[in-house]
Every structure is written in C-alpha cells, then in structure tokens.
Amino acid sequence: MATEKRDTTVEQLIGVAKSAAVDRLVTEDDSRDAEVVGNVLTHVTDDGIITREAIDESVTDTAMILSTAETRVELAGIALEEARERAQSAPDVDSVRARLSAFESVVSGAEAQVESLGETNQRLSAWQRESRSLYELVTGLRDVASGAQQVTRVADDTQLEIEEFETWLTNHASRIRELTGDVDVLEQSLNGISETASQVDDGHASADAWFDASLRLRTVPLSIADARAELDDVRTMAPESASGDEMAEIADRLDSLDGRARAMESELDGVADDAWHEQYGERLESFESTLDSFETPVSWAAVQSELERARQV
Structure with missing residues (x-):
C-alpha cells in the first residue's frame, strides 16, 4: 500500500546528493521505483548533486527540442499550403481531395499538439516562481521533450509525403508507379x-x-474498389500524350484479382471445419458489415483499426 504523498519541492532538494534525493522521493511515495527515480534525477544533477544550474539546463534543453518541433510543424504547414496552391491547377478528383484532407488533418493535429506542449513547457519553466515538486517538474520536462520529438518525426514525415504528393500531382508516371505498387501489394x-x-x-x-x-x-x-476509383482519377488526370496501355494493364490486373478473390472466398470456406464457421461466423459477418460502410477514397488507417478490433473481439 502506497504511503501518503508529500511532494518534495525543487527548493528542498537543491544542493542535496542525488542518492539522498532518490531515497527521499521513494520514501514519500513507495509506488516509485528507485532506479527510475535515479534516472529521472540524472537530468538535474551535476557531480552527484541536485543543482539549480542543472535544472535550468534541463529547462533550456527542453525548450530547444520544443522549438525544433515548432519549426518542423511550421515547415510542414508551408509545404501543405504550397501543395494546395499547386492542386488548384489539377483536375478536381477525389484522389487529390482525399490526400490534401489527410495532410490537413495531420498538420492541424501536429499544430494543436505542439501548442499544448508549449503551454505545458511554459508552466514548467516558471519553476522558480512556484512551489513545485522536483520529480513532477523533471518528469514533466521529459514528457514535453518526448512529445516534441514525436511531433518532429510526424512533421518531417508529413513534409516528405507532401513533397511526394506534389510529384504525384504533376507526373503521370509517378501516379502509374504508385498505383501499380498498390496492385502489387494487393x-x-x-x-x-x-x-x-x-x-x-x-x-x-x-x-x-x-x-x-x-x-x-x-x-x-x-x-x-479503391484501386479502381484511383485508376479512374489517374485516367482523368492523364495528359493527352499518355499511352493508355499501362492503365489498361492495371485494369486487367484488378479484374483478375477480383475473380481470384471471389474464388478464394469459396476455397477458404470449404477448407474450414464446421465448428470454425460456428465459432467465427458472426464476427466475420459483423466485420463485413462494417466494411460496407466505407466509401472510396478509403481511409485505410480506419480500416486497419477495424481489422485489429475484429481480431481482438
């Protein structure tokens, strides 16, 4: 049973040896692990002592990591705006709108997250003006840094994807390659x-x-169905000089895969024990009904989420 928490403030631990600070923090809350607490306090320790300078350095490091995230999110937003402008001269098709909408969702989410992290960091940075738990201060700073690094990765990946989208938007061969790759995966x-x-x-x-x-x-x-809808958009976006052979080949492959999938459904049903149909039949029907609600362009992240849910029910 955990003892009642009596949070030790920053000021109470400045100048205290790290080992003694660990003992004190674990004693006041025995749900804490001494090794974890020691690792946390390493961020605010100089030569084995908790110091004001080490705390300030940790605050500064976190602010720099957050600043990087803010910059990367801003760059992703700029890339998105440029992509929107370029898309205005492209045919108005679902594939373009869906891609832009997905990018907008990711960028707006990153903007909201980095703003929230900034507000948290601002509160934590005022530690000298407030009576604050040292342990909560340091873990809070580490959480902000970790969150900012995650936002940076998302922003960088999104900016790269937006740049690839611009290539896709303006290059017929790129659209063919991407769609062919999708059919290969299928x-x-x-x-x-x-x-x-x-x-x-x-x-x-x-x-x-x-x-x-x-x-x-x-x-x-x-x-x-999603690939066929994409193929229709690729045809609409194709320049007059484009050969229709590659698009016809993709259409033929999709027809072949469609027939193969229908045959495979009968094959899978045929090899299963009757008990399997009884055990899993309702779950398969429920999943199939869920998939019927999806329309093209398909949100494959949402489909994957439903697939994972169906696996775990």
Missing part, C-alpha cells in the same frame, strides 16, 4: 491468404489462422 496479400488456405487444407494451420485470413480476405473487395 496481389501479395492474396498470395498470403492462399497460402494459409493451403495450410489449413493440409492440416497445418489453426482455426485462428483461418479466421485471420478470412478477415483479411474481406478487405480485398474494398482494396479493389
């Missing part, structure tokens, strides 16, 4: 499902493996 997914069906038929796969393959197979029609 084909590989079907290959994996087919392999599971063979393993089940040979008695080398479990009911859980069959269920997972059945779930994944139910996403295939949605993938095909």
Whole structure:
C-alpha cells in the first residue's frame, strides 16, 4: 500500500546528493521505483548533486527540442499550403481531395499538439516562481521533450509525403508507379491468404489462422474498389500524350484479382471445419458489415483499426 504523498519541492532538494534525493522521493511515495527515480534525477544533477544550474539546463534543453518541433510543424504547414496552391491547377478528383484532407488533418493535429506542449513547457519553466515538486517538474520536462520529438518525426514525415504528393500531382508516371505498387501489394496479400488456405487444407494451420485470413480476405473487395476509383482519377488526370496501355494493364490486373478473390472466398470456406464457421461466423459477418460502410477514397488507417478490433473481439 502506497504511503501518503508529500511532494518534495525543487527548493528542498537543491544542493542535496542525488542518492539522498532518490531515497527521499521513494520514501514519500513507495509506488516509485528507485532506479527510475535515479534516472529521472540524472537530468538535474551535476557531480552527484541536485543543482539549480542543472535544472535550468534541463529547462533550456527542453525548450530547444520544443522549438525544433515548432519549426518542423511550421515547415510542414508551408509545404501543405504550397501543395494546395499547386492542386488548384489539377483536375478536381477525389484522389487529390482525399490526400490534401489527410495532410490537413495531420498538420492541424501536429499544430494543436505542439501548442499544448508549449503551454505545458511554459508552466514548467516558471519553476522558480512556484512551489513545485522536483520529480513532477523533471518528469514533466521529459514528457514535453518526448512529445516534441514525436511531433518532429510526424512533421518531417508529413513534409516528405507532401513533397511526394506534389510529384504525384504533376507526373503521370509517378501516379502509374504508385498505383501499380498498390496492385502489387494487393496481389501479395492474396498470395498470403492462399497460402494459409493451403495450410489449413493440409492440416497445418489453426482455426485462428483461418479466421485471420478470412478477415483479411474481406478487405480485398474494398482494396479493389479503391484501386479502381484511383485508376479512374489517374485516367482523368492523364495528359493527352499518355499511352493508355499501362492503365489498361492495371485494369486487367484488378479484374483478375477480383475473380481470384471471389474464388478464394469459396476455397477458404470449404477448407474450414464446421465448428470454425460456428465459432467465427458472426464476427466475420459483423466485420463485413462494417466494411460496407466505407466509401472510396478509403481511409485505410480506419480500416486497419477495424481489422485489429475484429481480431481482438
């Protein structure tokens, strides 16, 4: 049972040896781990002593990390604005609107997060004017730094994706390559499902493996519909000089994969024990019903979330 917390303030621990500070913090809250507390206090320790200068340095380091995040988010926002302007001269198709909408959601989320981190950091930075727990101050600063680093990664990745989108927007070959890659991934997914069906038929796969393959197979029609919608947009965006051969080849591959997926559904149903249908039937029907609510362009992050939920129910 944890003892009642009596938070030790920053001022009470300045000049105290780190080992003694660890003992004191663990004693006042025995749910704390001494090793974890020691690692936390390392950020505000000089030569084994808690010092005001080390605390200020930790505050400064956190502010610099946060400043980097703010800059990267700003750059991502600038890249998004440039992409919006470039998209104005492109055909008004769903594929363009969906990509811009996804970028806007990520950038606005990053802006809100970095603003919240800034407010938290501002409160923590005023530690000399407030009576604040040293442990909470340092863990708060580490949380801000960690959050800012995560925002920086998201902003950098998003800026790169926006730059790739601009290439996609203005280059027919890039659009063909991306769509061809999507079809390749879809084909590989079907290959994996087919392999599971063979393993089940040979008695080398479990009911859980069959269920997972059945779930994944139910996403295939949605993938095909999404790719076909994308192909329609690629046709609309294609320059007059573009050959239709590559687009026709993609269409043929999608037709072939569609037929293969339909046949595989019967194959998977046929190799399963009756008890498996009884055990998993309602969950498969529920997942299929959920997928019916999705429209193109598909939010694949949302589909993946539903897939994970269906696996865990």
